[in-house]
Amino acid sequence: MKVAVCYEPKKPLVIEERPVPEIGEEEVLIKVHYCGVCHSDLHIVDGDWADWVSYPTIPGHEVVGIAVKVGSKVKNVKEGDPVGVPWLYSSCEVCDYCVEGEEPLCPNHEITGITKQGGYAEYMVAHGRFVAKIPEKLDLAYAAPLFCAGLTVYSALRHMEVKPDDLVAVQGVGGLGHLAIQYAKAMGAKVVAISHSSNKKETALSLGADYFIDTSTSDPAEELKKLGGADIIISTVFDSKAIQPLISGLAPKGRLCVVGAASEPLLVSPFELLAKRLVITGSAIGGRKLLRETLEFSADLGIKPLVEIFPFEQVNEVLDRLRKGNINLRAVLKMV
Ligand SMILES: [Zn+2]
Ligand SMILES: [Zn+2]
Structure with missing residues (x-):
């Protein structure tokens, strides 16, 4: 099978042949049809997370395909099922976080594309209890980005407990933001x-936003205040300096949830926090329950990512375009 390997950071991935792996009794062999290309893959390839990624690695954590071999102890999927694998490859399943369905907080979780082989490959072995079945209504190419981008923003909106008529601001209209707009509207x-x-x-x-604020020509906090203030802001951007000016646009008891992995500190005025009883929080990916919800919700409400599909062989070109901000919303690699 063909795989794309990151041998060392800042170097192009190497496409090479490897034997199709064997599976254990609790595992599933997936023939990968599509794999989404996430910003996190770029962090891995560019060495931004070099202290916790061990190279070589095969990235890719928006993996969808068909289960072609299923271990004898796997009960939730059978051969021929369309399935997918998210960032969370597996977790311990017994700690308090796992038991309450908050597997991403588990201290002993494995990560697809970092600690386990990811989906930039023709085949991938997955943990049977952590693969998700894809609803029939979802086209596989469009399902791929739901496994990270979709799950991340759906989970954040669920953690924020969005209510009808809340004013929800989504910062960033990219891979994550364009899905957040659709979910919040739905x-x-x-x-x-x-x-x-x-x-x-x-x-x-066109995706359902009621208003648009262009931060290059207007003050986003002032514009949000004119609308009564945001009850919830989901920020998908990677620049803390761009997030900060939005905080004053929160309504009293408003909540800001960041889902972009910016590393710069976010400066916040304690006075503003206490005066309006604001909450500033973050959210990353989601557990198995939220992944099922993301897939079902998307299928039932016809929510689809906007994707550009590329042949697997163009993986390095796609990563380069993503690096330059030159991808129209979500890139997906086609493996077959
Ligand atoms: Zn991702
Ligand atoms: Zn656990």
Whole structure:
């Protein structure tokens, strides 16, 4: 089988042949059909997380395909089922976080594409209890980005307990943001899309945003205040300095949830926090229950990511385009 290996950071991935792996009795062999390309893959390939990623590694954690071999102890999927694998490859299943369905918080979890082989490959071995069945209504190419981008923003919105008529602002109209707009709208919220690119306006409105704020020409906090203040802000951007000006646009008791993995500190005024009883929090990916919900919710409400599909062989070119911000919302590699 063909795989794309990251031997060392800042070098192109090497496409090479490897034997198709054997599976254990609790594992599933997936013939990968599509794998989404996430910003986290770029962090791995560019060495931004070099202290916890051990190289060589095969990235890819938006993996979808068909279960072609199923271990004897796997009960939730059978051969021929369309299945997918997210960032969370597996977890201990017995700690308090796992028991309450918060597997991403488990201190002993494995990560697809980092501690386990990912989906930039023709075949992948997955943990039987952690693969998700893909609802029939979802096309596999469009299901792939739901396994990280979709799950991440759906989970954040669920943790924020969006209520109908909440004013939900989504910062960033990219791979994550364009799905957050659709989910927030489907949950009954009034949605404000916030971007520094005026050319994202049309996309944002066509996906269901009620308002668009262009931060290159207006003050986002002032614009949010004119709308009564945001009850919830989901920020998908990677720049703390771009997040900070939004905080003043929160309504009293408003909540900001960051899902972009920015590493710079976020400066917050304690006075503003206490005066408006604001909450600032973050959220990353989601556990198995939220992944099932993400897939079902997307299938039932017809929510689809906007994708650009590329042949697997173009993986390095795709990563380079992502690095330059030159991908229209979500890139997906086609493996077969
Ligand atoms: Zn991801
Ligand atoms: Zn655990």
